[in-house]
Amino acid sequence: MIEVTDLHKAFGSVKAVDGVTFAARDGEITGLLGPNGAGKTTTLRMLYTLMTPDRGAVRVDGIDAATHAHEVRRRLGVLPDSRGLYKRLTARENVEYFARLHGIDEGTIKARCDALIDALDMGDIAQRATEGFSQGQRVKTAIARALVHDPRNVILDEPTNGLDVMATRAMRKFLLRLRGEGRCVLFSSHIMQEVAALCDRIVVIAKGRVVAEGTADELRAQTGESNLEDAFVRIIGSEEGLAA
Numbered sequence: 001m002i003e004v005t006d007l008h009k010a011f012g013s014v015k016a017v018d019g020v021t022f023a024a025r026d027g028e029i030t031g032l033l034g035p036n037g038a039g040k041t042t043t044l045r046m047l048y049t050l051m052t053p054d055r056g057a058v059r060v061d062g063i064d065a066a067t068h069a070h071e072v073r074r075r076l077g078v079l080p081d082s083r084g085l086y087k088r089l090t091a092r093e094n095v096e097y098f099a100r101l102h103g104i105d106e107g108t109i110k111a112r113c114d115a116l117i118d119a120l121d122m123g124d125i126a127q128r129a130t131e132g133f134s135q136g137q138r139v140k141t142a143i144a145r146a147l148v149h150d151p152r153n154v155i156l157d158e159p160t161n162g163l164d165v166m167a168t169r170a171m172r173k174f175l176l177r178l179r180g181e182g183r184c185v186l187f188s189s190h191i192m193q194e195v196a197a198l199c200d201r202i203v204v205i206a207k208g209r210v211v212a213e214g215t216a217d218e219l220r221a222q223t224g225e226s227n228l229e230d231a232f233v234r235i236i237g238s239e240e241g242l243a244a
């Protein structure tokens, strides 16, 4: 469970996040949807303790990120916007390295790596150095790395960015699997179809603020639009940045 209360972050005169409040529950997929520059990445960075909020609170499984950052990090698996792999290591070595940083014993590391390589269909790339990996291969490796400590909560920044149709479908299936395991899954996207196809709840963010929240049906009802795309355009007040 991830709870965000009245989060603020400014960069000089730019109010990137301007009072964001929402909750992402266990066993659900929550989508943070907004146009380019809405404040999604900044919100997620504060959630996973990379950035300190100017104001507001983040709680993960009831634990305050400001006072117990280490405990919060243990409970989070994060796919950051920059996938950042070690290029001389193989995909498997990248994942194993992070597992060792988490202090996991070697037997468990082997079992978890085997399971993740299987679940993410990485058998053909696991033993290859990651230099030259395609976008999809990089994302898979970064996700395996994010999940190797078996976190209850999973945060993904634009997980399907740059993926082709097949890789996107595989990613959706994988996120549903995480939900089925009872995890709290939170991901950001600027693609409404992506969010609509997958999310139990949608948090719409624009100009650093939450402008709507609910299921896809609730958002349609709130706006009086039968078409989800029209509902989003109405909520956001512009089509800018809402590329498909």
Ligand SMILES: Nc1ncnc2c1ncn2[C@@H]1O[C@H](COP(=O)(O)OP(=O)(O)OP(=O)(O)O)[C@@H](O)[C@H]1O
Pocket: 011, 014, 015, 016, 034, 035, 036, 037, 038, 039, 040, 041, 042, 043, 190
């Ligand atoms: N480190 C930074 N320094 C200065 N401005 C920043 C910084 N990070 C974000 N911003 C600004 O804050 C605003 C929100 O950016 P953010 O990256 O959070 O948006 P986003 O919703 O993730 O957008 P996108 O979909 O384009 O990735 C933008 O105006 C951006 O230029």
